[in-house]
Amino acid sequence: MQRDEKNPNKWTNDERANGEADRLAGRAWGEEFSHVQNQANAPLFRHNGGIQVITSAGSIAGRIPKRLPELLTMERGLPALQKATQLTVKAMELLDNEATLRGAKHFGATMYSVSHWAKFYTHHWYTASRACKFGQVDSAECKCCRDGVNETTAHIFQCTDKNEVHLEHHRKLMAFLADQQLPNGLLRIIEVGIDLALLSDNTPQGETWDGDDDGSNIKKRVAQLLNDDEINTEYKEAFRQQPIIGWEYIFIGKFAKGWKNCWTERGQWATKFAILMMTWGRACWSSRNSTTFGKKTNSYAI
Numbered sequence: 436m437q438r439d440e441k442n443p444n445k446w447t448n449d450e451r452a453n454g455e456a457d458r459l460a461g462r463a464w465g466e467e468f469s470h471v472q473n474q475a476n477a478p479l480f481r482h483n484g485g486i487q488v489i490t491s492a493g494s495i496a497g498r499i500p501k502r503l504p505e506l507l508t509m510e511r512g513l514p515a516l517q518k519a520t521q522l523t524v525k526a527m528e529l530l531d532n533e534a535t536l537r538g539a540k541h542f543g544a545t546m547y548s549v550s551h552w553a554k555f556y557t558h559h560w561y562t563a564s565r566a567c568k569f570g571q572v573d574s575a576e577c578k579c580c581r582d583g584v585n586e587t588t589a590h591i592f593q594c595t596d597k598n599e600v601h602l603e604h605h606r607k608l609m610a611f612l613a614d615q616q617l618p619n620g621l622l623r624i625i626e627v628g629i630d631l632a633l634l635s636d637n638t639p640q641g642e643t644w645d646g647d648d649d650g651s652n653i654k655k656r657v658a659q660l661l662n663d664d665e666i667n668t669e670y671k672e673a674f675r676q677q678p679i680i681g682w683e684y685i686f687i688g689k690f691a692k693g694w695k696n697c698w699t700e701r702g703q704w705a706t707k708f709a710i711l712m713m714t715w716g717r718a719c720w721s722s723r724n725s726t727t728f729g730k731k732t733n734s735y736a737i
């Protein structure tokens with residue numbers, strides 16, 4: 436459905452908050468921030484700052500762009516976060532809040548970018564599945580790959596249309612990890628985890644998982660690594676924690692605490708790794724928006 440951005444008064448708050456946050460914040464990331472500031476809808480959007488992180492159960496009130504990162508990791512924010520993301524209690528306990536806060540800071544240069552970060556962190560990307568659920572589009576299918584798959588948050592990373600984005604960011608990550616002189620065992624653990632996250636329909640979630648000796652190649656790789664006595668226990672523990680949260684959520688800032696206990700010789704490597712993965716996830720969403728809406732357009736479909 437095409438919506439005329441010249442007439443935003445006809446939008447519901449939910450449509451405006453979701454659609455505008457994505458579009459304007461997406462532009463604000465790049466070189467076009469001055470353009471966004473002068474954009475006609477920006478002042479309207481400003482008044483709706485409080486609903487940029489709207490959840491089906493309501494929103495967290497207040498000066499969201501400034502306070503949200505802290506709120507999400509505090510007593511008041513955590514239940515709302517859990518409700519929005521549907522993560523289990525165990526997964527919530529395993530979240531590395533420091534990586535969350537550092538990520539928010541890294542991506543929070545403007546109110547739009549904080550909003551954008553918050554939407555991604557709270558699983559509020561306006562995917563086709565979400566739009567379909569709200570009755571805005573007839574089909575939940577992904578329009579990027581046209582593989583007949585529903586466009587969920589996980590699919591944003593697993594979509595075949597994102598292969599180039601993956602290649603580019605995989606290269607960047609490997610260069611960073613080489614620079615950090617990451618031990619080989621940890622490197623192999625991370626690589627298999629990312630491969631797992633990018634494989635559709637195979638990602639275990641919600642429980643610890645040790646792979647499968649009789650399963651697909653990747654499941655065998657996992658089983659072999661976790662049975663390898665030469666790989667440090669801390670690395671295996673981090674690997675086992677991540678699927679409790681969800682391996683694919685590593686692209687949207689959900690890091691298991693265990694990573695920090697690995698390779699402590701390089702103090703900040705885990706946080707930098709977290710930020711690189713968030714950048715990778717964001718690039719997938721930007722690529723999706725470019726494919727879906729075009730690079731620059733005056734109207735867009737939701």
Ligand SMILES: [Zn+2]
Nearest residue numbers: 577579580594
């Ligand atoms: Zn797709």
